[in-house]
Amino acid sequence: MNTSRPNSFLSVLRFWKSWQRRFPNRRELRCYGAGAQHQLACGLLPERVVGRCSFEVRSVQLRFLETFIHLAKVRNFRKVADLLHTTQPVISSRINALENELGTRLFERSKRGVQLTSEGRVLLPHAEMVVELTNEMKWLVNKNRKMTGSLRVGVTDTILRSWFVQLMECFRAKYPGVNIEMLSSTSADVIQSLRDHAVDVGLAMRDGNDPKLDFVPLGSFPVAWVASPTAFPIRRATVGTLLDMPILSFPKNSIPYKTLERYLKMHSKVRVNVHSSNSIATIVQMAEEGLGIAPMPRAVVMKELASGTLHEIKVDVEFPPLEFFAITEASPRKTLRDEFVEMARQQAIAYSSRFPDDYLINPD
Numbered sequence: 102m103n104t105s106r107p108n109s110f111l112s113v114l115r116f117w118k119s120w121q122r123r124f125p126n127r128r129e130l131r132c133y134g135a136g137a138q139h140q141l142a143c144g145l146l147p148e149r150v151v152g153r154c155s156f157e158v159r160s161v162q163l164r165f166l167e168t169f170i171h172l173a174k175v176r177n178f179r180k181v182a183d184l185l186h187t188t189q190p191v192i193s194s195r196i197n198a199l200e201n202e203l204g205t206r207l208f209e210r211s212k213r214g215v216q217l218t219s220e221g222r223v224l225l226p227h228a229e230m231v232v233e234l235t236n237e238m239k240w241l242v243n244k245n246r247k248m249t250g251s252l253r254v255g256v257t258d259t260i261l262r263s264w265f266v267q268l269m270e271c272f273r274a275k276y277p278g279v280n281i282e283m284l285s286s287t288s289a290d291v292i293q294s295l296r297d298h299a300v301d302v303g304l305a306m307r308d309g310n311d312p313k314l315d316f317v318p319l320g321s322f323p324v325a326w327v328a329s330p331t332a333f334p335i336r337r338a339t340v341g342t343l344l345d346m347p348i349l350s351f352p353k354n355s356i357p358y359k360t361l362e363r364y365l366k367m368h369s370k371v372r373v374n375v376h377s378s379n380s381i382a383t384i385v386q387m388a389e390e391g392l393g394i395a396p397m398p399r400a401v402v403m404k405e406l407a408s409g410t411l412h413e414i415k416v417d418v419e420f421p422p423l424e425f426f427a428i429t430e431a432s433p434r435k436t437l438r439d440e441f442v443e444m445a446r447q448q449a450i451a452y453s454s455r456f457p458d459d460y461l462i463n464p465d
Contacts, residue, residue, distance in 0.1 A: 165199040166228045176214045237434040249278040255291035255300040258381040262401040264452035287355040301438045303428040306356040319449040321422035321462040322398035330412040332391025340368040347393035348375045
């Protein structure tokens with residue numbers, strides 16, 4: 102009989118020692134699954150632990166752990182219910198079942214929401230490890246077979262209007278059994294959705310550094326000032342000239358809007374009249390109708406520039422390119438989302454190779 106101690110067993114021992122240090126008066130630790138039974142049968146569990154620890158072979162359902170992780174981070178039953186497309190009573194039932202299985206309270210409830218108990222804080226990293234390992238296991242077992250399931254993707258308008266359709270075609274050809282649930286929003290909203298675990302992958306701009314997120318470059322979109330040639334016939338302008346014109350842009354909480362603010366403040370402290378919309382299509386239509394000028398990625402207004410409904414105004418100071426990334430939660434585990442990210446990177450490279458650098462800058 103193999104009496105070596107596998108990594109999973111060492112994890113059990115480390116968890117037990119951690120539990121003892123934190124809760125010296127608790128004389129029982131329940132361990133779940135066939136692995137615990139195997140350790141007892143092989144005599145691998147030291148007597149000093151066996152004497153203080155009862156092992157029960159039960160199955161803690163994975164969705165209970167996933168619900169626990171979401172609630173630990175979001176700290177609101179209603180938000181977790183919305184996130185998991187279910188109801189608050191279902192979320193409460195799962196948490197209660199998990200607490201009953203573990204024999205301890207994991208959350209302190211209050212009118213302001215929930216907080217992890219000390220036991221809950223001990224459990225959280227182990228629950229995350231179990232869920233990550235399970236997802237990686239599914240990925241490794243199924244990656245060469247027909248995969249099923251879903252992948253939640255947050256994507257911005259700029260990516261939607263460039264190479265996202267081609268990405269979807271490639272992904273669906275390789276994984277026809279996987280459903281894509283798409284959230285179209287601003288970069289700021291996409292990143293927040295990642296932090297709230299509402300999406301698995303974000304294709305968006307980066308706003309600062311976050312050690313909990315991984316960023317894979319997808320290239321940059323150079324920006325041009327565009328306008329109706331009838332309403333704004335000028336071909337060249339200074340930044341000071343732009344300040345006298347109505348400007349069309351993205352919403353105030355968006356990363357492009359913040360970039361625009363910094364760009365304008367470098368040249369004037371005068372408050373600028375900016376009309377905002379969260380839709381590129383709306384901004385383009387407003388520009389075509391002569392309602393203002395807009396800083397837009399050249400690659401997403403190619404048709405309008407070619408047809409003449411918009412023309413470019415050359416400005417003395419270049420607007421900073423908009424850099425995009427495939428964003429995921431930082432994790433060493435390989436899952437379907439990593440395959441999606443790599444396909445997105447390859448699609449961005451292929452798409453950018455069709456255009457000069459003043460339209461798209463290759464991520465490599």
